[in-house]
Amino acid sequence: MGTIYTVVSKAVMLAGPSNFQLWMSTSRSIFLREDLWDVVGEAPPATAPSNQDDTVSRTTSSPTQGLDSANTVDSGDPSTLSSITPTSSSKPSQDAERLRLKCQQASSILELSLQPELRVFVEEVVDPSRAWSKLESMYLTNTIVDTMVVLNKWESLQQPDTMDVMTFMTRVYDIQCELVHIGHPQTSAVIVRKILSRLPPRFHLLARQIRNERNIPSLKELSARLQMEEHHLSILRSDSEALVMQLRNAIY
Structure with missing residues (x-):
């Protein structure tokens, strides 16, 4: 433990x-x-109940049993006295x-x-x-207020520009579980559409590309593509910052 x-x-x-x-x-x-x-x-x-009642009943069930035991016990023998110490x-x-x-x-x-x-x-x-x-x-029970809270979360779902893709997709998954729990599950296509419409501007090019495709990606595929795009944009931003630093050092 x-x-x-x-x-x-x-x-x-x-x-x-x-x-x-x-x-x-x-x-x-x-x-x-x-x-x-x-x-x-x-x-x-x-x-756990004490065994005292059982002990009393056993003792009183046989009137001669106690006398026989008393005659057997030597009151002057310490070892005998210790052996009958109650431990029940x-x-x-x-x-x-x-x-x-x-x-x-x-x-x-x-x-x-x-x-x-x-x-x-x-x-x-x-x-x-x-x-x-x-x-x-x-x-445990869902009230109307609880249901409205979850539906409001779904309606206001948005990825802020400062939030990474993993955090956003975790939030989507949590809201999806809550929607199922209140009896308002959403299909994969509806969830993908919601995600594509709530992405920050840096993902708009990828979102437009996905909308023009013939097949709707699964949530797992969409998450992977968004994370790849996020990684690609991060590399471009790092290279751009490095180039700016080089130009600044060259000027000064």
Whole structure:
């Protein structure tokens, strides 16, 4: 079982309804791997019952059994006294401590996997299974507001001139997953059309070329071509800057 910060560093932080499904599946995998899902996904078992009742029943079931044992035991023999020291409560107490530590670690992982503004909803909840259920009740169902938020993201999708292609395509993929989750999936052709119309000016030549082709590229192909174009433009810009520096040095 890894440290809490090592575990949480591999998780997706919950930011709200937009990434709840991704956060939930990732967190569940982590809890399963760390052997903590039994205290998160379901109500943790109660502390193991003490064997005291069983011991009493066994003792009282045979009135002569206690007398026979008393006659057998030598009260003056220290080794005999140590052998009858009660240990029946040790295992239940160990189980209770193990359960307490698992709940504590699960609660810490759960809280640290939330964006700071969301931690207020679970910071007072001691039981990790109750905290998990509370987050499910908050974000598992889609309201009209949640749907409109995702649709607004799709409508306003844009690649700023300062954003690289990889970051932009990751954003497109995330919005695509959210659209599927709210029941508004988009076809590959529609997504490609949206991307081509929302590229910065430096990609307009490539976008025009793709629009004049007979076959619509897949998202993977489009991403690869955009990254190649980005790399090519970066080389040209570097060469241009180097030429400017040479001319400047020659003049001065």
